[in-house]
Amino acid sequence: MNIQAITFHHLGMRLTTPFVNSLTTIQDREVILIEMIDEEGVTGWGECVAFSSPWYTEETCGTAWHVMGEFLAPRLLKESIYHPEEVNERFSMVRRNPMAKAALEGAVWDLWAKREGKSLSVALGGVKEAVAAGVAVGAQESIPHMIEAVRERVEQGYPRVKVKIKPGADVEVLEPLRNAFPDLSLMADANAAYTLRDIERLKALDEFQLLMIEQPLAVDDIIDHAKLQEKIRTPICLDESITSFEDARQALELGSCQVINVKLGRVGGIVEALHIHELAVQKKIPLWCGGMLETGVSRSQHIALASLPGFTLPGDLSASSRYWKRDVITPPTVVKNGQIHVPTEPGIGVAIDRDQLQAVRIKSQTVVAG
Ligand SMILES: [Mg+2]
Known part of the structure; x- marks a missing residue:
């Protein structure tokens, strides 16, 4: 072309x-x-x-x-x-x-x-007709507000909820949440808010049966994450630290994480993501698709990516309405019974x-x- x-x-x-x-x-x-x-x-x-x-x-x-x-x-x-x-x-x-x-x-x-x-999903080797939705809940002004915000998402059918944490707002947030939702598939994202000096605080999070903790340490680190993973039971998921296939390969070799969050923008595109997918399948490392508070264009690409067999965990793939009054795509992304349909129309499968x-x-x- x-x-x-x-x-x-x-x-x-x-x-x-x-x-x-x-x-x-x-x-x-x-x-x-x-x-x-x-x-x-x-x-x-x-x-x-x-x-x-x-x-x-x-x-x-x-x-x-x-x-x-x-x-x-x-x-x-x-x-x-x-x-x-x-x-x-x-x-x-x-x-x-x-x-x-x-x-x-x-x-x-x-x-x-x-x-x-071909649909983008088929072009990439996707095998699923629908992918599991998930949602990220930002920090709230109080614990009751947080519980309410999570309850709203659970009632909307999201099978997995992620919350944002930082020192001083981790145990304080996760303990009441776990008590309110004993069976919820719950995870926490720190956006690199900790260092190895916080190890006792991070160990304390083990008791909340989190699906994983995302990016606890620095964005450019994979060594300290490996040290931390040895000390905590909660699986570490890397987000910001993985900006390429090479980063993923090195992190897995060092034992810096047990899960990888793939975002197309962060890793440099679809081809790089496909290489990470191949490696993860080979090493039996679960993947999921992250979100960037993006519009339906990027989300549609992520839905296609999440239809690949190695994406075994629900991603931060939410309905258009979770972010926007009106998305820039039509039809907008919808979540039904915790799932998002993978478009079969050519390309990303939605119109602008x-x-x-x-x-x-x-x-x-x-x-x-x-
Ligand atoms: Mg993250």
Whole structure:
């Protein structure tokens, strides 16, 4: 295929409720959607999941806009692409910037799958008709508010709930939650809020039968996580620390985690995620798909990814309505009996809601072949 034009749509979205974690509070969510058109007029969509500020990883919407426009997009417009697997190689002259790379690679996959008449799930080797939903509940102003927020999600049918923790708001939150929901599949995400000096505090979390604890230590660490995993029973899941297949391989070799959270933006795209999947299946390491407070474009890619056999745990895959009054896709993602249907239509399997796109767009920029 010959990509003729790539348009970056810079959107300003508003979450239905503010999301609070150990580092920041997010209510206004900047988003960059990628629209890619080939010589036959087929359109592929991708999403850059970087946040406005570098609290999660170092990329931001601003850095991604720059890197995609100046360095990555021109490399897709230069020559024909036969398969999306070639994209990684084209981008190899740019170090890191995984979210910028994944955004463009994702649009190429959507475009290619549409041309092939295949759903993204089928194109990636997916085997499930539906994937388990899950939800992340941000920090709340009090324990009763937290219990209420979790109860609401349980009543909506989510089979697994994740809460955010940090020192001073861990045992204090998890103990009343566990008492209120003795059988709930519950996990905790620290977004790197601890160090090895907190080992006694982290050991104390073992009694709450958490499904796992996500990213307790530094984002760039895999050594201390291995030391911590030896001392605690709760399985460690790595999120921020895994930015590539190589990170995953090294973490598993060191015993730094027992579970991996895969986010396409964080690991640099679909091909890298497929390599991690292959390794995880071989090593019998369970995977799940994370979420980035993203729109339906990125979520649809994650639903396709979660339909692969190695994604054995419910991900942070929620209904569009959990985040947005009106998503930018149609139909919106819905959760039924704790499950999300995997689209069978070509590509990501959902259309862009052009009216909503226009309503929330701040600016756009197009790069053309030439
Ligand atoms: Mg996380």
